[in-house]
Amino acid sequence: MSTENDINADAIAEAGAIAAQEPGEQSAGTASGEIPLQEMEAPKKDIPEPPTDKTAEDLEAVFDVPVRISVVLGRTRIPVAELLQMDAGTVLELDRKIGEAVDIYVNDRLVARGEIVLVEHRLGVTMTEIIKAA
Numbered sequence: 001m002s003t004e005n006d007i008n009a010d011a012i013a014e015a016g017a018i019a020a021q022e023p024g025e026q027s028a029g030t031a032s033g034e035i036p037l038q039e040m041e042a043p044k045k046d047i048p049e050p051p052t053d054k055t056a057e058d059l060e061a062v063f064d065v066p067v068r069i070s071v072v073l074g075r076t077r078i079p080v081a082e083l084l085q086m087d088a089g090t091v092l093e094l095d096r097k098i099g100e101a102v103d104i105y106v107n108d109r110l111v112a113r114g115e116i117v118l119v120e121h122r123l124g125v126t127m128t129e130i131i132k133a134a
């Protein structure tokens with residue numbers, strides 16, 4: 001009488017014999033019976049659809065995410081001793097000239113250049129050049 005372990009051992013041995021066959025070779029079968037082999041096709045990979053044009057609606061999930069915008073008028077380097085001597089009214093000379101474009105950063109990334117404008121007694125910036133991401 002066969003036990004469950006004997007049946008499992010026969011199935012494992014039979015599977016090993018089938019795996020060891022050369023492609024196209026027919027199974028000779030085993031004592032417990034012949035397992036028919038069937039040729040199958042590999043499943044075809046899904047071909048992705050070509051990308052479509054993106055719209056503003058695709059970004060709707062991030063519309064409410066806050067970003068920090070900074071406008072850099074210019075820069076300078078001075079020794080700490082000179083910095084400590086500064087007082088109200090001290091003029092700092094920057095590396096930019098009047099009328100030269102200012103840098104516009106979004107979250108510390110340079111995204112554009114622009115010009116300073118006056119809007120109802122407040123400073124503003126008009127973008128004159130968009131910087132493409134590298």
